[in-house]
Structure formats: structure tokens, C-alpha cells
Amino acid sequence: MNQQNNRSGGQQQIQAPLYEALLAYRERKDASFHVPGHKDGEAVRQSEGRYGSAAGYPLARMMELDVTEITGTDDLHHPEGAILEAQRLAAAVFGAEETFFLVGGSTAGNLAMILSACSAPGDVLLVQRNVHKSVIHGLMLAGARAVFLAPRLDPASGLATIPSEATVREALARYPGAKGLLVTHPNYYGMGASLAPLAKLCAASGVPLLVDEAHGAHYGLHPALPASAHGQGASAVVQSTHKMLGALTMGAMLHVQGGLLDRTLLRQRLAMVQSSSPSYPIMASLDLCRCQLASSGPAYFESALATADKLRRGIRELSRFGLLAPEPGASGADAAYAIQDPFKVVIYDAAGIWSGYQLQTLLEAAGCVPEMSDERYVVLALGPGSRLQDANRLLKALKELSKDDVSTWNIANKEVQASLKQADKGNKPGAELEPVSSPVRFSLRPIAAGNIESVPLSDCAGRLAAEMVVPYPPGIPILYPGERISEQRSLQLHQLRDSQAKCQGVKDVTLSTIQVIIKDIEESREFLVERS
Template sequence: MAEERNLNAPLYEALLRYREKKDVSFHVPGHKNGRALRDEERTLEELARVMEIDVTEITGTDDLHHPEGVIREGQLLAAAQFGAEETFYLVGGSTAGNLALILSVCTALGDVLLVQRNVHKSVIHGLMLAGAHAVFLAPQQDAGSGLSTIPSEATVREALRRYPGAKGLLLTHPSYYGMGAPLRPLAELCHAHGVPLLVDEAHGAHFGQHPALPESALTAGADGVVQSTHKMLTALTMGAMLHVQGGLLDRALLRQRLAMLQSSSPSYPIMASLDLSRSLLGTHGPAFFEGGLAAAAHVRSGLAKLPRFGVVAPPGASGEAAAYTIQDPLKLVLFDAYAALSGYELQERLEAEGIVPEMSDDRYVVLALGPGTTMEDAERLLQALKRIAEAVEESGDSMGFNVNTVPIDPFSTWNIVDDEDRLSEVSEPVPFRLTPLHSAEIEAISIEESLGRQAAEMIIPYPPGIPLIYPGETITETLKQRLLMLRDSGAKCQGPADSQLRTIQVKKRKS
């Protein structure tokens, strides 16, 4: 009976029953089950169809903020599917989950939280909301690719020694590139010190759901895990889940924080897509990923015949010293092995071929595959790469040497590791606050003049949304050079007042 229930999608099915009854709506939302748009000539039938299940908290649809019926049942089924003791639906993406976790463990001004430095902007925003002090931990860096993973066990141990009153450790795993390293030793360290391990697993909702996929953060022992179910699984955009286990998190407080952060009018289509996404996993099991994994393997096999392009992969090393031992097989990180095309340029050429990547940086292009990726998609990608390679070679842009003989810049755009800080993997506490600087305290200067100044704005290359600079951070030579690179490459950044990055806002110097 329990196995049969796991195949259900209780909330989604309740909404279908609601749609089939065709009751007259005297409740919000105002589109009245899509009827307000059906007579409009410009209306798309598909949108109206979605609106038929876009309801509110009426009899039979339950209440996200006090679930007792189909939402509660769906969350219980999700907890069982993903290996949690308790699961919460999120309708504001992983952002809502990250904020809730931080506000649940940092409850007093000045509370210290150990934080991996290259985290999503939502973590920085959570620190600001909490008035917390962040102790930043340097991530490990893969020597071959220049990309970063989580902090080392030694770094976490030292941070816990220096700051025994820390409220927890927050990590991002896997990275936007699908890269990672073992979490289990870090969970054990945290638990030995009586603090929770919090993991932003936004890009790993599928982890642990197939033998070929990496271990999930929950299985590794994390206490609070946030997953973007919409990223690598099948939920609608903004659909995410927060999973909890163990006794180190105050769950009553966590519920209260979620009620503060999430809309009091949550989207039922989003919640239904979470319910249905979990149901698909329960129904199909590991077979749900076979097609996407086969497509990924086909691309990797095909790339072996295209020496122009390389794929980032773990070096094969294992043990504590290895920075990079885990790779999501559904994330392909491509680069021009002959260094003629930057990641930005390769993305442009792929898009001209009708192939739309997830993101690019100065060197790499990230392709996200999934359960919906077909062998036809994989072959189309390979043919596009073949044409791009031929076009580059015909133009004479090929530099004619293999990347293995080329010195690799150890700093990718998104890796927030400063070589001036390499002697200390653990920062001093950095205070965060919501109080804005007064305009009289700020000035805009050129990037070239910014060395040694304190930033007064956040610079966030997007995607992936990892702040390169946060307000109050001192601009080093390394950071200045990265800013110039971002400006010259035309990268999209959130946060700066000058979207062209000709200038940056900094704190005025005291006269």
C-alpha cells in the first residue's frame, strides 16, 4: 500500500479533480480558472489550460503554511523519496530555502556562520537579513580546470577550532559546473562540534536517484538541504524543496521563517509540479534518467572524435587532497582545447546553431542535460560542434596547440579565491547588515582606479549568481583584473549601478 501511495501525486490529483468539476469560481485568482482569457483572441489556449488549476486555499486544496491534507501528504511522499525526515515545498526557488536556513540558525545579531566563499547571492542576502557575521572559507581549486569545489576538511576543521560558537557550516554542492567533493567527512566534523551542515544543493536535486549519479547531501549526512527541483528535475521554474533531518535544526522556527519568506498566496501550479516531479521519480525509479544519461554518454563519445573540444572531468585522483572527485554526468563543461574560442564566443556560436547552453564564462560553456534530453538532441549538439570546429579551422583562428601545453589561468570568472589570501583559508568574521550607505558616503570611480578601495555595491556575474564582490569587500589586484575581464568580455552582471562596468561604486575615503 505504501509503495502504491508513492506513485500518487496527491496535490496534483486534487487540482485535476477541481478542474474536472468545473465549479463556478467566486474566489481568487481573478482569471477565474482561465475563463477571463478564453474569449480573448490573443489568448494562448495552453496558458488558459494552466490557469484551470491555478487556485487558492479552498476546500480540498490544503494550505502550504499549515498543511493538513494533500500538501502535507505530498511533502511526506517527497521526504520519503529524497531521504529526508521532513520536506517543505518552496515556491520561491532555492533562494527562499537558503534564506530560511540562515535565519533559522542565525537568530541574534552578530551570530557567526561558516560559509563557503563562492556561494549564491541568496546566501549573502540571508546574511544581511540575519545581521550575521560570515567567516568565509576558501574553496578547493582543481588544478587542471581552475574551477572550485567545496572547502577542504582541513579548512573546515580549522574554522570550527577558531570559531567554536559558530552556528553552522553552509556549503554549495554541487557547483554550477556539476563539480563536487565528498561531503560526508564535513558532515561528521560538523556533528562532532554540535553544529548543522547546511547545503545549497540547488543543482543536485537528482543526486542519489540513479546509481550513476553522485550521492545526495542528505545521504552524506547534511542536516538542511535546499534543492531546485526545477533545475535538473521537472518542476516549474521557482519550484524547489527544503529537506531536513536530525535534531540540530529548530524545525518550528524553520516553519515560521518559511511563512515569513514565502508568499501567503503560493502558486498551486508550482506546488503541483513539485508533487508531480516527485511522483515521476517514484513511478519510474532510476529508469527515469536512462535516456538523459545515454544522451550524455553519446555526447562524450562523440567529443572524443572532435579534438577541438575538451570536457572537464575529475583527474582520477582520490582522497582528502583531491579538490575534484565528483562530476554530475548530466552536466557537460566544454571548452576549446586549442584556446581560440572563449566560453562566451563558443556559446554565441552554439546559439547560432540552435543550441542554447546553460551558461558560459571566459573559458567554459556549461550544458545541462536531463530526463527530457534525447539522443536526437545529443546528435544535434555534436553536429553543431563539428560545424563550429570546421568554421574555426577554415578561418585560421586555430592556435594550433593543445590545452595540455598551455598554462591555465588558475582563476575562472566565478571562483572567488584571492591569491593574496591563500595563506589563510579561513577569513576573519565579516559583518553583514541591511543598513544602506548614504549617497554622500559613496563615489563612482573607474575600475582601473579601484585597487585598495572598499566596494559599496555587489557585483554578481549572472549566471551563476555568485557575487564576485560584496559591499565592504576590499578590491585587490586580482579582483580588479577580473572586473576588467568581465567588462571587456561584455559579461552580464547584476548589482552594479553602471551596467557596462566602466565604473564601480566604492566607499569614499575619510579626509
């Protein structure tokens, strides 16, 4: 589906029905005898004498639009007015048959997709292994059996993208009863490959292609941007509008098309996983973002694209730093990395001295805050609000760092370089995986405390993990409970510990130890997940 030619609504598209309904509510100045308790910001205004006359003003103004389901503001879970119209206009702009607003970020969309596709405990879902933690949580909630598919690896960077066409074909053949395929595209680094072959395979098998496109809300909206997942035939696509477009944090959308996903069930699942008191400012920001896109068209992105191009050209002039990009001619069906989001600029220290974590710290000291870093790379996320002056500030900081004389580094820094080489070996989340796993059953049953022990990280290889290890960002679990810890995973855990990376889900935040299932319990399968 070509989104550029699928925008309808005409004059309506330059309106923002939900946002305008909230403005009308504010102008009426009705007496509030309904929630929320701040009463259109009055509770904050009453505190101004304590904190200064201007202290609470911006928040109080925002609260004037923070309403609930009253006459004229509609109901997210049963939309009939402004919200229904706002979602319809969004579907037209983004090229979907139907769009749902999400106030719990892409997490809510991922949970709803999985709970809709896997409607009965034990259902099989084909899942790309390196997915966001919300996908693992969705599998647990659904009581699903996941068949994990190994992602493809970009040989140059060692980073993972979507599974290959051959892997998906094999999985569909081995598990004809699978309820769908879920993949992540693009990855956190803006890397990707064509989804069209996977969409064709899924359609031929009569199962939905579900895509976590959290970092691709802008895809398909400008000729210089990659095609969106639903533009390539996906059945359901989750996008974090707040990440790469202009919505408030937690504002996201779920786009649906075709008949392979039960939309009636999807609506019910969305009502389960989203608040019954959704944020109207978040929903209004989604409506307003769509209005800006429709009003400006491709011009909405021109300034930011020029800024990103300027930044890339400047980085290429600095021999000290490398820039992640697809290999020339990497566009074939077998290419793991053929697409790069122009708004994700990924850099690394070509001298091999600084890890990504160290480089991020140096940039932050210069007043430039990256999106994330790992053992090797630093991800710089741009967007419609990116300014040329900010790109110039970053280039100035990189030029200053380039002056560092590598030859003056003492012998201790050779240990850092050795550590980076080890990180390259460990930063391959699909290298040790079988292309198509046997089914792994998930449930909400916790592992009994008496079945768990903590062991030093040096002794974890070969053991079954009893906790989830989630470096954050990007929020992709290295391990889930019940998964066997490979030598490669052990190596990656050591690197995360040495880099003092932040990890969620672990009991020992220093990663000196890790929780595993007691060996005597392994054979009894009395833990959270099990091989079917």
C-alpha cells in the first residue's frame, strides 16, 4: 500500500478534532464536578503563592486540557465522536485501514497484538529472538508457546536485524498451526531489510505478520524515509509516535489492515491492557501530530533530513570516528542490513579506544545527550525537532575529542581495546541460536524462591537463567527465565558488567552474580518456561 497516495480527508486533515474538543472544553470554563481532582489545574494554581507566581503555570495550563470521558470528549474504549474521527484521520495519513491510539506506548500495542493472535493458552507464535521485553511479557500473559527465529547478522557490525526469508519459510512449514509471526523492524540502531518477502510468506500461509515498528513511526511519510511495515503488507504494526515524531511520551499508534487479525478481539484486548482513564493530553498530542503531518506533507521532514545529512557529512570528515551504514550494494534478498533510518546516526570510536559507553559519557560532558550506547556504538536519534545548531554543537564536540592523541594512551588502554574486541564477539545475539527453535512455553507462574540460587557470573555458562536480563536501553532481553546461558551470552554478560551497563530485571544490579535454577530442579521442569 502506497501511503503517499492513501491520504484522504481533504480539508478535514488540517483539523485536529480531539485537540479542538479539548480547547472548546477549556474555553467553556464549566464548573467541574468530575475527575481529575486537580479541577482543570486549579489545585496547582492554588499553590503558586508557596512556590512563586510562575512556578506552576505551565503545568496548570496543561491540566486545563487533562479531562476525562465527559460529554464532548468521547471515550477511547468506545469511540463515537472526536476520538473516532481523530483515529480515522490518522489511519488515512499513515496508510492503514484502521488506527488505534495507544496511551501506554508501543508496549500496550505489543501486548494487545500478541493477546489477539494467541487467544488460547498453548498457541504457537513465531517470534524473532531479539525482541523488546514487552513481547516476552505478552507471551507470558498469553500463555503462548514461542518458536524463536534467529535474526540475521550484519557481518560488518555484528548487529542483528529481522530473520531471513528462508528461516521464516522453514518455521511456517514446521509449525503450520502457528498463529502468526512477530518481528521487530527497524532495530534500535535504525537498521533493517525488506519486510515484503516475510509479509508474502505470512499471507500465503494465512497468518498475520505482526511488526513492532516502535522506532519507525515516520517510515513511509517521505521519499527519503524507508517504507513502513504496513506499506509492505504487515497485518498489524505498532509505532511509538512519541519516539520519532511529535507526540507526548507514551503516545503511540497501532495500525491494522486486512482480515488476518480479529479486530473485535483486538479492541477487547486493548481495553484490557490500557488504562480505563486514558490521558487526554497524550491522545490530543497524537491528533495534533497527525494534523501537522497532513498539513505539511513531506516538507514536515525537510529541515530535519538536512540536519541529519549535515551531521553525517561532518562525521565522515573526522577519521577518529566511524559511521554505521549498509555496505554498498547491500540490497539483495539475503542482505541483513540494506536499510538505514536517516534519523538514526550511529557512531563509534574507529581507534578502538573508547567503548560506546565511554564515548556517550564524553559527549554528555560536552552537553550532547545521545539516545543510547552499547559496548561499541553510540546511537544519536534525530527527528522533526532537530536543529542545525544542535548538529553543529555535536560536531564541535566530536572535533575536540578527535584531537586526543591515541599514541599517548598508556598500556592500560590496551586492556580497553581487548575488551572491545571481546564485546564484538559477544554482541551477536543470533550467532549461537538455531534458526528455528522448538516451542518454548511461557506462563505467569513464578519460579519458586527455593528453586533459585545466585552464582558468580564466571560460573553461569550452561545454567538455566532464573531472571530476565534486560540492558536498558534498548530493552531487549539477553536472557529470559528458563533460557540456557550459552558461552556467548556469558561473554556478553561479562562485558555488560565490566561496562557498568544498566540492566533491568536482575537482582544483582552490579551483575557480579546472576540468578539461575538449581541444578536438581532443572530436570523437573518446575520453572517459568519449558520446552514443549
